[in-house]
Amino acid sequence: MPRTKIDLPETIDYLSILDEHGNVDQELEPDISESKLRALYRSMLLGRRFDERMVDLQRQGRIGTFPPIKGQEASQIGSIFQLRPTDWFVPAFRETAAEIWRGRSLESILLYYNGYNEGTLLDRDQKDLPLAIPVSSQILHATGLGYAANYRDSGEIVMVYFGDGATSEGDFHEGLNCAAVYQTPVLFICQNNQWAISIPVKKQTHSQTIAQKALAYGMPGIQVDGNDILAVYAATKEAAERARNGGGPTLIECVTYRVMMHTTADDPSRYRSDTEVESWIKKDPLSRFENYLIDKAFLNDSSREKIEQEVRKQIQAAVESAEKQMQDLGAPVDMFKHLYADLPRQLKKQREELRAHLTAAEREVDNG
Amino acid sequence: MPRTKIDLPETIDYLSILDEHGNVDQELEPDISESKLRALYRSMLLGRRFDERMVDLQRQGRIGTFPPIKGQEASQIGSIFQLRPTDWFVPAFRETAAEIWRGRSLESILLYYNGYNEGTLLDRDQKDLPLAIPVSSQILHATGLGYAANYRDSGEIVMVYFGDGATSEGDFHEGLNCAAVYQTPVLFICQNNQWAISIPVKKQTHSQTIAQKALAYGMPGIQVDGNDILAVYAATKEAAERARNGGGPTLIECVTYRVMMHTTADDPSRYRSDTEVESWIKKDPLSRFENYLIDKAFLNDSSREKIEQEVRKQIQAAVESAEKQMQDLGAPVDMFKHLYADLPRQLKKQREELRAHLTAAEREVDNG
Amino acid sequence: MAKMTMVQALNLALQQEMKNDDSVVLLGQDIGADGGVFRVTDSLIDTFGEKRVIDTPLAESAIIGMAVGMAIHGLKPVCEIQFSGFAYQSFHQLENHAARMRWRTQGRLTVPMVMRAPYGGGIRALEHHSESREAYWAHTPGLKTVIPSGPRNARALLVAAIRSPDPIIFYESKALYRAYREEVPEQEEIMEIGKSNIARSGDDVTIITYGAMLQPTLEAADVLAQEGINSEIIDLLTISPLDDSLMVESIKKTGCAVVVHEAPRSFGPGAEIVSRLMEDAFYYLEAPIQRVTGYDIIIPYFSREKDYLPNVRRIVLAAKAALQKI
Amino acid sequence: MAKMTMVQALNLALQQEMKNDDSVVLLGQDIGADGGVFRVTDSLIDTFGEKRVIDTPLAESAIIGMAVGMAIHGLKPVCEIQFSGFAYQSFHQLENHAARMRWRTQGRLTVPMVMRAPYGGGIRALEHHSESREAYWAHTPGLKTVIPSGPRNARALLVAAIRSPDPIIFYESKALYRAYREEVPEQEEIMEIGKSNIARSGDDVTIITYGAMLQPTLEAADVLAQEGINSEIIDLLTISPLDDSLMVESIKKTGCAVVVHEAPRSFGPGAEIVSRLMEDAFYYLEAPIQRVTGYDIIIPYFSREKDYLPNVRRIVLAAKAALQKI
Numbered sequence A, B: 001m002p003r004t005k006i007d008l009p010e011t012i013d014y015l016s017i018l019d020e021h022g023n024v025d026q027e028l029e030p031d032i033s034e035s036k037l038r039a040l041y042r043s044m045l046l047g048r049r050f051d052e053r054m055v056d057l058q059r060q061g062r063i064g065t066f067p068p069i070k071g072q073e074a075s076q077i078g079s080i081f082q083l084r085p086t087d088w089f090v091p092a093f094r095e096t097a098a099e100i101w102r103g104r105s106l107e108s109i110l111l112y113y114n115g116y117n118e119g120t121l122l123d124r125d126q127k128d129l130p131l132a133i134p135v136s137s138q139i140l141h142a143t144g145l146g147y148a149a150n151y152r153d154s155g156e157i158v159m160v161y162f163g164d165g166a167t168s169e170g171d172f173h174e175g176l177n178c179a180a181v182y183q184t185p186v187l188f189i190c191q192n193n194q195w196a197i198s199i200p201v202k203k204q205t206h207s208q209t210i211a212q213k214a215l216a217y218g219m220p221g222i223q224v225d226g227n228d229i230l231a232v233y234a235a236t237k238e239a240a241e242r243a244r245n246g247g248g249p250t251l252i253e254c255v256t257y258r259v260m261m262h263t264t265a266d267d268p269s270r271y272r273s274d275t276e277v278e279s280w281i282k283k284d285p286l287s288r289f290e291n292y293l294i295d296k297a298f299l300n301d302s303s304r305e306k307i308e309q310e311v312r313k314q315i316q317a318a319v320e321s322a323e324k325q326m327q328d329l330g331a332p333v334d335m336f337k338h339l340y341a342d343l344p345r346q347l348k349k350q351r352e353e354l355r356a357h358l359t360a361a362e363r364e365v366d367n368g
Numbered sequence C, D: 001m002a003k004m005t006m007v008q009a010l011n012l013a014l015q016q017e018m019k020n021d022d023s024v025v026l027l028g029q030d031i032g033a034d035g036g037v038f039r040v041t042d043s044l045i046d047t048f049g050e051k052r053v054i055d056t057p058l059a060e061s062a063i064i065g066m067a068v069g070m071a072i073h074g075l076k077p078v079c080e081i082q083f084s085g086f087a088y089q090s091f092h093q094l095e096n097h098a099a100r101m102r103w104r105t106q107g108r109l110t111v112p113m114v115m116r117a118p119y120g121g122g123i124r125a126l127e128h129h130s131e132s133r134e135a136y137w138a139h140t141p142g143l144k145t146v147i148p149s150g151p152r153n154a155r156a157l158l159v160a161a162i163r164s165p166d167p168i169i170f171y172e173s174k175a176l177y178r179a180y181r182e183e184v185p186e187q188e189e190i191m192e193i194g195k196s197n198i199a200r201s202g203d204d205v206t207i208i209t210y211g212a213m214l215q216p217t218l219e220a221a222d223v224l225a226q227e228g229i230n231s232e233i234i235d236l237l238t239i240s241p242l243d244d245s246l247m248v249e250s251i252k253k254t255g256c257a258v259v260v261h262e263a264p265r266s267f268g269p270g271a272e273i274v275s276r277l278m279e280d281a282f283y284y285l286e287a288p289i290q291r292v293t294g295y296d297i298i299i300p301y302f303s304r305e306k307d308y309l310p311n312v313r314r315i316v317l318a319a320k321a322a323l324q325k326i
């Protein structure tokens, strides 16, 4: 009867397998085939190089504002790997590597960041939501998808991504709470990259970890080294299996770092030190994984270089193809497309109004 | 480096001092003077009797919809007791006993539930917010008040009430998260009365307790027997002292029960069993406390009856006075009062429009 | 045919659509065992079970946000927001996602969902329970806003809303829920969204209204008729997209108009109606269009609400003013 | 006097008000070290410290909800919502509380707060960053909605907003933030909320606009002038409560009008302006009022946004249509 400690069934673990230098904890090392490891590596590299290219393109005025992912490749590729094509992928806005893994074309990404609505087009049957800019809002969609998957008994699982900042929004709370109540098969992947624009995670929340927030929902939670692709892989695998077996949702915190600016419109020198950034660059997920693969003799200088060349070529081709596509795109009246299944009469009138304006304006230009 | 359990600094305790039968755990028994104990008792009884009267009045069509508090008197009076007049009180909508303790007149409550805006009027300098119907929304106001109290170094603390259902809303999450980040002196009092209208708490959240949700914010949390006024008192006292000493916020879950319908418009027989209700009536906070006071010889049949009579007289006088006041209230044009500091021109026009209508309509009636 | 209240008619629509299509699911607060605080979902949980009649935690953003996800998956969620005054907690889910998903995916993912919510005054409710703010949704591209005016059209429009490929805001007048009964056929009946209705024909003055305000408007027309004034009453049914053709035709006949709604006047639905008539019927207008509306204040607590809401007298006077008879 | 961009002018207003009154505090995302994503709060944290320039967690409802509590306590919080498209997360705090606290307490507790938010298109931003939905707030009783059109009035109006005893929605056009510089006096300058301004006098046609649309409207007036048409331009500055007297007077002179805004047309601010003119100047109107607005769709991604936004050509044509010259 008196003051007693309540025993909570869940505990929060921390998982790390591959350290900064590429040393592996062999007891925990997951069993992944060489070809899969190489696929993972290639995707991380593609994510990295494409990201760098996007920043360059933005600097050259060839695309608009872009949010780089550099440093977060392991968090993304290590987790998305668990997802089958029949499963659902719900990104935030900084999951370029994961989006590419899922099959989004580099061209569509280029179109999107060039301000073309056409850049959101994916394959019809792709079970991927478009990226979500309103922070945290996508989390509830994942819960709803998970509910529907259970309802249809489809065996699908859902993976939703969000940042450390996103955990402060009401939608994070409502999404995780409902997912636990309905035991939906959702993996909540928090890429804790330490910053939400200029706000460090310690100003975002007073809790020691993000993972422990799972306790509020009676949900398993785990914190992993998000720059360690093997740890991300292992934690996600466990959670995905649990979800597939009716064990409900899991919160996975990937501790990583946003090495670049928030977006190309941001100047991080206003709010954080170079030393901090450098300390994290030492923990780079890509070189760490590279060392691991080299140690395992799954990679050497020449095979590495070969992948590097392939990736660069792929990116270059995409940039050229996208820039070509853009020349034919952009008919302004297309802005009326896809808002409703059938365009209401008033909107048809407005579309004609726009069309008339454009034609007349063109005529005026033609006439000098 | 491998998989390790993360040690969280906070644990969640459960506190109970006075059991169902009025037996006290003497080691934990708080030291409260006889006169204070009597004041607590009188307030609980007033809360109980006023509540019963309100339900009767509603049944007689003399007031509108009303949310009864029966069974929650200990949660309210045991906690609000810690608040000084200089502290801030932020109610939800089922804190009638606490509101009365703070000085809200029974008349104003009667006016409010009779649909008079005048029923929200309190003393000018009372540091009480009006009740909040949008569930959970008031929690953020408490965090903001706490911030301001810190900013002004005023030494004030803030006590905010909400239900178990409220913990599912985004505002609960945002309010507690921000309170912990800014270490505001706020006591978050959850009256977990097991139901949110027809939704039992186990459908509200998958977590074992509400108290453990504090872990998500790195905030102390405690669960108490909310029908045990001594436990509520002790837990709130500890948290209030911590808050006053700069120790920041606390989440206190009072486990109690909504014995009556959600509001007088609700029919609980649709969703819960009488046996459940009866089992909780056995845990009644008022009779339990009564037994304790009788055991301590602070109360006997005749003193009990005297308080009972006083309370009933007070209520009767208030009902009469409120019904008298209402006869003079209700000038429709008063609906334009208090929306803005100065009524904008357009609204003055609309007020005149209404006035003209009313005068003309009256004239028409007078002319038959 | 059975005589039904609007609550029963809505219940019938839900029941039949759920029977026809297992992708129709309901979600909201207290819609299960309790049957919804107004009983619109009464006993549906007994027929369809708790997987299809989903009691949710107390979280409006969750209701709408989950529905978005469910709809993307192929379900047809019908959400109940307990009172329209609590829909704001989900405003961002409606504006950012429900309204945009089709557009944001070039038609690939769609959100065929309905948000049902009781709106409006007149039932002596507590504060935050009597607002009429349909203009928020009407101004939001990507949504459609429907407000029935009686049991029969409520049923037929709810069926249309559930089958609509686009997200629908469906406001139900609490004052009408049990106001009267109407014959509602057992067999399926469906009305097209986006079409208004002539509730009464006349050629002296056009009165445009919707929802709960249809009743006092009809009464006002009776009063006016006694003075020899024939009103044509247009019942909008869909607020957005606005079916302006019917009203334009009416004005061509009458030359004057009154708009009636409970919502606050300024920046309210009436303003758009006035503007459409200005644009398409200006040269037929003989006098300024009158707006009979709620005032630009918060609807007062219930002891005063009847003086806030438009009533027969105000409508009659406005019609006469429109006719330049006063 | 120094020449300032609107960003600098707003910064000056904040700085001076904070210096004058220690109850003025700022809160929002990234307003501290970062100085706000548009730098409106640049370096204020250095002067006033982090207790007064409060970086908040990423939670809009929290920003507004905490501000309500702070304002009740006697502070004068100035909230920055990073983009107006993210204000919806706080819609209920604004509608349920900020707008109602004075009314709900019979004047006992007041909420003298400001919600600043960048709005509108034209800067090639990502989606959700270019909306213009001021009509939501204008339709909400208890709020006032202010939209400045240049550096000098932005500063003077922000000062007025901060000192206002009522909650103010203060929309700042991103397109204007750095569009041009204007002389802004160092000494205090304050403009009354609720008053419009004649930005250009003329007697042929009245053009009513506000915010970013003032610029193309002024240019359109130049074009029209070349054809001998004199426009009178009314810069609203306050959207709600609407200062209709100035426009009514103008119509009496010109007999015709155009309304220009970026917001979607239907149920937009222009509808209320048209209705007010209908009500108070009908007999002076010689032709229907024209609305030049955003279309009733979501503003497209930036490659197409310039064709969505009203431009000089559309305004010129509308003015001629209003004058029945085409």
Ligand SMILES: Cc1ncc(C[n+]2csc(CCOP(=O)(O)OP(=O)(O)O)c2C)c(N)n1
Binding pocket: A094, A133, A134, A135, A136, A162, A163, A164, A165, A166, A167, A193, A195, A196, A197, A258, A262, D029, D058, D060, D082, D086, D089
């Ligand atoms: C609801 C909402 N508020 C504000 C913003 C502006 N914003 C965009 S990203 C961002 C920070 C996000 O931080 P985090 O969740 O940690 O993700 P990260 O950027 O680090 O990937 C902010 C404040 C937004 N997009 N949505």
Ligand SMILES: Cc1ncc(C[n+]2csc(CCOP(=O)(O)OP(=O)(O)O)c2C)c(N)n1
Binding pocket: B094, B133, B134, B135, B136, B162, B163, B164, B165, B166, B167, B193, B195, B196, B197, B258, B262, C029, C058, C060, C082, C086, C089
């Ligand atoms: C935002 C919001 N949603 C819904 C409602 C309707 N409603 C009023 S009280 C209530 C249940 C509240 O449950 P809880 O928080 O446990 O408090 P209790 O009623 O048990 O005191 C609901 C759903 C509301 N008032 N506000």
Ligand SMILES: [Mg+2]
Binding pocket: A163, A164, A165, A191, A192, A193, A194, A195, A196, A197
């Ligand atoms: Mg982050």
Ligand SMILES: [Mg+2]
Binding pocket: B163, B164, B165, B191, B192, B193, B194, B195, B196, B197
């Ligand atoms: Mg409860």
